[in-house]
Amino acid sequence: MKRRGAALALRLTVAGLLTVAPLCADTHLLVVAGVGGEEAYTGRFHLWSTRVVDAAVAAGLPPENVVYLGERENLDPERINGRSTGENVLAEIAALAERSSVGDDVWIVLFGHGSGAAGPPRFNLPGRDLVADEYAAALERLGDRRVVFINASSASGGFIGPLSGEGRVVITATKSGGQSNESLFGGYLAEAFDGAAGDANKDGRTSALEAFAFAQREIERYYRQNGLLRTENALLDDDGDGLGSPEPAGVEASEATDGRLASLLYLGQEADPATLTAEARELTDRRAGIQRRIDELRLQRETLDEEVYLSELQELMVELALVDRELEEAAADDGEPEP
Missing domain, CATH: 1.10.287 (Helix Hairpins)
Structure with missing residues (x-):
């Protein structure tokens, strides 16, 4: 009798937890292209950004749910909604908290350069850079949303610890701030979302986990085929332990591990x-x-x-x-x- 009563109480608790999820949640996307430093990098980061923006809209996100902040607005006035200064980035994250609702999914994707070996981990922006702790503080306003935060810059590994938390997927292009060489991870990540390349299970959508796994495979292939020593090792953290994993599993994993939440979050609608x-x-x-x-x-x-x-x-x-x-x-x- 006690067992049946306990099971019933647990069942009611589960039912209460499941009804918290909204019947139809929205997805919001913020893409930020940082300082290139050279025209070649500026063009590359813009290309990667637009591939993700266009892929999101093609996958069903309403254009009003997609914001792109770029290094130079005149580079693409049709797509770029504002300059990617630190003030604008923080203001847009605050605006996302106002625009979105409880239970919505919020994606924030950074393409650019970073640093972290000789100071707090940072992402390079026009004007003042923002450090990881500033992003972490800004994300607190999105505490009741599911957040995917992707820093596809060099030396981005230091973002895992400060940003890790419940209901968050944090992806970095490197495993530490010491991996400061040019990163190619962002390009393969953008490719994963743009088209069917990253859709491993062929359900017509690409999850955060699928995009990460695709980029990891392509990075490994690139360095191996070119006979180069791999200088970037991406991580994904979504279990809140602040450590991250280079080989996360999916929701069907037999135990709690990185990758379970990431396998359920898609950049698009059915x-x-x-x-x-x-x-x-x-x-x-x-x-x-x-x-x-x-x-x-x-x-x-x-x-x-x-x-x-x-x-x-x-x-x-x-x-x-x-x-x-x-x-x-x-x-x-x-x-x-x-x-």
Whole structure:
């Protein structure tokens, strides 16, 4: 009797946790291109930035949810929303906190140069640089959002510790501030999101984990094929321990480890609501909400009684199947010719 009572109490706790997730969360993206120092680097960082911006919009993010701050606004007035000064970056993160809602996903991606061997880890910007602790303080305003923070600059490894936290994915191009040579990680990361290259499971979207894994493989291939000693070793941290891992696992991992949250966060949406009927839009929103509750449940598996976990998962999978059937019926009705 005690066991049944405990299981019921735990089940009610799980249900309460899962209802925190919104039925349909939005995704927001901020891309920052830092100081190039030379025209070649300025052009490279701009190219990488625009590839991510364009990929996000193509994947279904509304243009108003995408902001690009660049080194020089006149480089691309159509895409660049402002200059990437420290003041503008902090102001935009604050604006993201105002624009987004509880449970939304917020992506922040930095392309550029960095340093950290002889002082606090920093990302080089026009004017005053921002150090890792300043980014960490700014992210506190996004505490009830899921955040993906990617610093694809040289010497970026020192950002892992200060920015690590619950509900955050932190990716750096290097493992320490001492790896200060030119970094190619950002280019491969941008390639992962731009098209199907990074979509390992072929579901039409690229997760943070898939993009990281693709960039890691391509970096390894580049250095090996060119007979060079590898000078950049990327890390991903999303378990909040501030250490990071070069080989993170996914949500199906048997134990808590880096990569589980990253495997559930996508830079894009499954469908463009503008192309759907009102009925299909409502069903799609319901499906996204159920899928998110499944993802949250999987993240909590180690803390739950296995019987309770499997029972909750089964109920959610049944809900998902019912909504999928309704979507199929709605699609069939929509395709029928009018009498």
